[in-house]
Amino acid sequence: MTGVRIRTTQLALRYSTHSVLHRVDFEVEPGELVAILGPSGAGKSSLLRAIAGLVRPTSGAVLIDDQQVTGPRADVAFAFQDPCLLPWLSVERNVSFGLTFSRQSRLSRASRKTRVTDALREVGLEHTRTWSPAQLSGGMAQRAALARCLARAPRAMLLDEPFGALDEVTRADMQQLLVKVVRHTGASTLLVTHDIDEALLVADRIMLLGNEGVVVNQWDVDVPEPRTDQIQTLGELRIQILKALRNSMCRAA
Structure with missing residues (x-):
């Protein structure tokens, strides 16, 4: 199995008079695990739904391997915080x-x-x-x-805070399992999370979505495994991300 290239171009989404996403441009490379951080209401879940073809963008496009997404696809799997069994x-x-x-x-x-x-x-x-x-x-x-x-x-997995309700030990186990599964299957993966530490431990790249519904910043997490041994490097990156997150929230306020 090989992953897909996911790309959004000037993606915008509006519900009634409320703008959720504003001209979002980003790419996910085949087999890459990208974590999406951002404050509540920034449009993280809406972005996943647009990529999954569950909602239609107001403008712009979602492309998977250069093919425009017009609805759900068999090779894209979606998982929510609730297991929904x-x-x-x-x-x-x-x-x-x-x-x-x-x-x-x-x-x-x-x-x-x-x-x-x-x-x-x-x-x-x-x-x-x-x-x-x-x-x-x-x-x-x-x-x-x-x-x-x-x-x-699936050639792509879209995960919307799947570990948010778990205790710390179980969550850590699931994070390790996710990394193993992505590496084994090669599925391109987007993970929405509110947890900076979780993003740092699992992601190849971290994207910050601001309250304005735009991509504020991105960071490559180029840290040797096991990452739990890279406390200083991850700590410095964590501070950068936290500052960017706070600045984004201040601008919105």
Whole structure:
């Protein structure tokens, strides 16, 4: 599997009289993991929805491998903060949910089973395939949601604060899992987060979206692994990002 190139050109989005995004230009390279930071209301989630084809831009365009996005695509997976598991389905059937939708490529029953098994193995949940969602912890539920994305064999993943409700230890485990999955699959990935430290630990690049709905700044996170050992370098970068975030919020006020 290879990732896609995601590009927005002069992307603008307006709801009624409220402008959410204003001429957003940026690119995500194939296989790159980009974290999007910004204050509440900056349009981070709306940006993901526009890229996913769930909302139509007021102006500008979203391009995936130079093809304009006009609606949802089979090779782009979206995950929310809530795992959104269907309580009446087993973990296995939750992960396979959507593989028979019309936008998905036609798969035989055996191929679907293989996809689901591989996805559950990737996130360490193969032993839970017959469980109900009620039997899962918060972290396990998020793993199942990630497996549901992976079962679709996506070339891009759009993740909207998927770890925001988890405790610190579970969140750290999920961050490590996300990096492993992105490196293994090569899927181009956009991660919306409010957590600067999370962005620093997982992202290849960090983008700051300001209250004006514009890209304020971007930083490459060129830090050797394991990043948890690079306290000084990450600390300096964290200060830069925090200052830029505060300046953006002050301008908006």
